[in-house]
Amino acid sequence: MARLMSEVSGPKRHHLDVWLYSKDILDRVPAGETDYAKLLPDVWKEQHPEGVRTYREKESRHKTEPKHLSRAHQFIAAKLKRKQQPRHPA
Numbered sequence: 001m002a003r004l005m006s007e008v009s010g011p012k013r014h015h016l017d018v019w020l021y022s023k024d025i026l027d028r029v030p031a032g033e034t035d036y037a038k039l040l041p042d043v044w045k046e047q048h049p050e051g052v053r054t055y056r057e058k059e060s061r062h063k064t065e066p067k068h069l070s071r072a073h074q075f076i077a078a079k080l081k082r083k084q085q086p087r088h089p090a
Contacts, residue, residue: 014041020051 011021025039037043045052 010041014045015053016041016045017051017053020048024048024051 007022008018011018021041021044024044028039033039038047
C-alpha cells in the first residue's frame with residue numbers, strides 16, 4: 001500500500017495526470033526501459049506536457065495563499081513588537 005501511495009503522490013505533487021503517468025511508466029518498464037531517471041515525475045513532466053494537469057492549479061494556489069499571508073502577518077507583528085520595546089543602555 002505504501003508503494004502505491006508513493007506512486008500516486010509523486011505525480012500529484014508535480015500536477016500530473018496520475019493515470020497517464022502510471023500507464024506510461026507501467027508500459028515502459030516491462031518493455032525494457034533502463035534509464036529510470038527519465039521515469040521520475042519531474043523529468044517525465046518535461047517530456048510529456050500533455051500529462052500536466054492545469055484544471056486544479058487555482059485551487060491549490062488558494063490553499064497555500066492563507067498560509068503565506070498568515071506568516072507575513074506574524075513576521076510584521078514580531079518586527080513591530082521589537083521596535084516598540086524600550087532599549088536599555090548597557
